[in-house]
Amino acid sequence: MQFIIREANNKDLLKIVEIEKVSFGKGAWGLYFLKKFLEVKFNKIIVAENNEILGYCAFSDEGDIIHIKSIAVHPDYRKMGIGKALLREIMKYQKDIYLEVRVSNEPAIRLYESLGFRKIAILKSYYSDGEDAYRYYFKFLTFT
Numbered sequence: 001m002q003f004i005i006r007e008a009n010n011k012d013l014l015k016i017v018e019i020e021k022v023s024f025g026k027g028a029w030g031l032y033f034l035k036k037f038l039e040v041k042f043n044k045i046i047v048a049e050n051n052e053i054l055g056y057c058a059f060s061d062e063g064d065i066i067h068i069k070s071i072a073v074h075p076d077y078r079k080m081g082i083g084k085a086l087l088r089e090i091m092k093y094q095k096d097i098y099l100e101v102r103v104s105n106e107p108a109i110r111l112y113e114s115l116g117f118r119k120i121a122i123l124k125s126y127y128s129d130g131e132d133a134y135r136y137y138f139k140f141l142t143f144t
């Protein structure tokens with residue numbers, strides 16, 4: 001599957017909201033939240049696109065470290081390498097990365113582990129429905 005990865009702008013947000021909704025249901029980010037997110041200088045969203053937006057990743061560059069806030073791929077385009085490609089793009093910043101994931105979210109956990117993220121903590125009742133989260137950490141290694 002051919003696609004490009006680029007930075008998102010306000011025109012992309014409706015499509016991103018759609019993917020959020022089918023991916024996260026009630027807990028999905030809405031348009032207003034996403035607009036506000038992008039107004040913050042250190043926040044970014046990247047999208048994978050061919051003729052349409054296939055997936056996205058929202059993250060905050062916190063200085064020495066990046067916090068991934070949300071990642072999702074449209075259900076019709078999953079398991080085609082798009083999630084991996086989005087994370088690899090963020091790895092190009094050459095910084096450590098951390099994120100939280102539901103303990104039940106096996107596809108996401110596999111994705112993170114396949115790229116070298118390591119589980120470093122369990123966050124009890126992290127989500128509003130009471131589910132725990134794992135915190136995953138990617139250590140950027142320099143060989144200088």
Ligand SMILES: CC(C)(COP(=O)(O)OP(=O)(O)OC[C@H]1O[C@@H](n2cnc3c(N)ncnc32)[C@H](O)[C@@H]1OP(=O)(O)O)[C@@H](O)C(=O)NCCC(=O)NCCS
Nearest residue numbers: 023071072073078079080081082083084101107108110111
């Ligand atoms: C998690 C998610 C983003 C993965 O995106 P994707 O584009 O399907 O992932 P990729 O095709 O790049 O897969 C990368 C690796 O993840 C693993 N993986 C992905 N989906 C999987 C699944 N359903 N079952 C098992 N492993 C899976 C595989 O190990 C795969 O590696 P491989 O291709 O070498 O076998 C996607 O499933 C999604 O949007 N889920 C709903 C939203 C979500 O849960 N986001 C994460 C919140 S923390």
